[in-house]
Structures are given as C-alpha cells and as structure tokens.
Amino acid sequence: MSAAATFDAAAIRSASPIAELRERQPALAAAGFAFLALFAVASALQLFDGRTLDGVSVWTKPAKFFLSTGVFLLTSAWFFGYVRPDRRDAPALRWSVRIVIAAGVFELGYITLQAGLGERSHFNRADAAHFWLYGAMGAAALTMLLTKIPLALEIWRRPVRGLDPTLRLAVVAGIALTVVLGALSGLYMSQQYGAGHNVGAVGGATPLFGWNRAGGDLRVAHFFGMHGEQLLPVVAALTTGAFGALGSRRLVIAAGVAIAAITVAVFAQAVMGQAFPLG
Structure with a gap:
C-alpha cells in the first residue's frame, strides 16, 4: 500500500485514545466522557444514599445507564474516524450527533430525576404523566439507535483512505x-x-x-x-x-x-x- 493511500488513516491517529476520540468527533467524545464521569458519581452515591427500589440502590439504574450510554457515544465518536474527513460534517451526520446527544440527555435526565425521587423510571404507569414520560424515554432510546444508520452508510460508501x-x-x-x-x-x-x-x-x-x-x-x-x-x-x-x-x-x-x-x-x-x- 502506498504512502498516499495510507495518509488519511494515519492522520486520525493521535497521541492518546482520549485525544484521538476528541479529534474524530469532539461533541460525541465530550458527551461520552461526561456520562462516564456521571457514572462514577452515581456509583459513589450508592455508598451514601441507603434508599432502595426493587431491592437495589435507587442509583444503580442511573449508574448502569450512564456507563452504557457513555460507551455507546464513545463508540460512535471512534467510528467517525473511519469516515472520509470531508464527509464528517455532512448534514446527516451533523444532525445525527445533535439528536443522539439530545436524546441521551433526555433519557438519562429522566432516569436520574426518578432515582432522586426514589421512583421508577421504567414501567411506571402510576399516572398519565409518568406513562407518557416512559414512552418518550423509550422513543429517545430508539432514536439513539437509529442515529447509527447515517454513520454506517458513510463508512460503507465513503471510508477514510487506507481503511x-x-x-x-x-x-x-x-x-x-x-x-x-x-x-x-x-x-x-x-x-x-x-x-x-x-x-x-x-x-x-x-x-x-x-x-x-x-x-x-x-x-x-x-x-x-x-x-x-x-x-x-x-x-x-x-x-x-x-x-x-x-x-x-x-x-x-x-x-x-x-x-x-x-x-x-x-x-x-x-x-x-x-x-x-x-x-
């Protein structure tokens, strides 16, 4: 493989994985690392808040979701490095980044709020408001998954040279x-x-x-x-x-x-x- 053919692939390599994630997709990297930091906070709260729900700490669910969503966002950020540089700011990808972050903030925000109140976020049909919010949270989770589709299409059609x-x-x-x-x-x-x-x-x-x-x-x-x-x-x-x-x-x-x-x-x-x- 020639040096020219490998240039784009080499150009996305940075001094550290964290720096490279930020270079590949800064917004997704920032949101992903923020969620991992909040995972640490939610995990620590389990040591100080003795409240439980369904036999486990009220902060167990937020901790799990902060971790899984953080990994989900960081994976997408990494995959942006496999898209040709001139296509990483294409409208479909730009909107997918905005939507996935907004959906993640809404879903995790509601889960965290309910944990703080000592109430269920999932399968909560106590009243119309909780039922609607549960449905909205599910729609946000599905939307986050669907934002992967434009990214996959760009990687398949217009991959970075040398991939x-x-x-x-x-x-x-x-x-x-x-x-x-x-x-x-x-x-x-x-x-x-x-x-x-x-x-x-x-x-x-x-x-x-x-x-x-x-x-x-x-x-x-x-x-x-x-x-x-x-x-x-x-x-x-x-x-x-x-x-x-x-x-x-x-x-x-x-x-x-x-x-x-x-x-x-x-x-x-x-x-x-x-x-x-x-x-």
Whole structure:
C-alpha cells in the first residue's frame, strides 16, 4: 500500500485514545466522557444514599445507564474516524450527533430525576404523566439507535483512505446488528408492563449485571444485541494479521452470525422463564 493511500488513516491517529476520540468527533467524545464521569458519581452515591427500589440502590439504574450510554457515544465518536474527513460534517451526520446527544440527555435526565425521587423510571404507569414520560424515554432510546444508520452508510460508501476492508465490514455489520437486535429486544422488553424485564420467578441476581437468577430476564438478550458494534471490530482487529484478509473476513461473518444466534437463543430462554446461562 502506498504512502498516499495510507495518509488519511494515519492522520486520525493521535497521541492518546482520549485525544484521538476528541479529534474524530469532539461533541460525541465530550458527551461520552461526561456520562462516564456521571457514572462514577452515581456509583459513589450508592455508598451514601441507603434508599432502595426493587431491592437495589435507587442509583444503580442511573449508574448502569450512564456507563452504557457513555460507551455507546464513545463508540460512535471512534467510528467517525473511519469516515472520509470531508464527509464528517455532512448534514446527516451533523444532525445525527445533535439528536443522539439530545436524546441521551433526555433519557438519562429522566432516569436520574426518578432515582432522586426514589421512583421508577421504567414501567411506571402510576399516572398519565409518568406513562407518557416512559414512552418518550423509550422513543429517545430508539432514536439513539437509529442515529447509527447515517454513520454506517458513510463508512460503507465513503471510508477514510487506507481503511482495511475487513474492518470496514466489521464496523458496518456490527452497527447493523446493534441497531436491529438492540431495537427489537428493547421494544419487546419495553412493552412488558406486568413483571417488566423479568419472566416467571424472580430472585437473586448475577454479579455486576444484576440479571434475574430465578427466572427469565429480557435484559440479557438486549445486552448481547447491543454490543455487536464493539465485538465485530475487535474480531477484525485481532484476526487480520494472524489469518489474512480472507480468513479474518470469514471470522467476522461467523462472529456476526454467532452474536445474532446467541441473542435469539437467550431471548427465547428468557421468554420461557429460564435463568441465564443455565436455566
């Protein structure tokens, strides 16, 4: 590969990952790091505020959402570096950045407000206002996923010069998996007003994630569905040198199929009321 062909790819490299994220997409990077800082705050509040809701600290949900949304935004910021520089400020991408940040601030703001009040944000039908706000929060979450589509299209159509074709495939396929599987699992889960994300018996919780250990938990499928956009590029990065372009491409495709299959399998397991991973 010539020096000219690799110039654009090399130009997006900075002294540190944080600096590079800021260079690739400053607004998404700033919002993502802010959410990670608020994750630390919400985690610390669990040590000082003894209030609980459904058996866990009222600040557990905000902490989880600040972490997941921060990672979501930083992933998008990183992917902007795979778009040709002259296209990174295209109208569709510019509006997608504004919309995803606004939607994230609204969703996390409402979750945090409800935590401070000691009330549920999800599946709350106490009155018309709470029911409407829950629906608006769900719409914001879906909107955040849909903002990935213009980014994926730009990476596929107008990638930065020097971008490895297998990595491009992995990024675009990973985004597609996240949008489709994340949206479908999230929409189904959001409509379960009875037991919420739990199916069948409820009891115990897995370490870190807090998934139901006595019965099914729809959050498991949502988790696997949401992380294809991170997993497939990692597979591409780790395998290209060892297996060559063709071998790496096949492994990326196999990993994508595996993520989809696992997501469907754990969703079916949850719907049947069986606990993850062994029921």
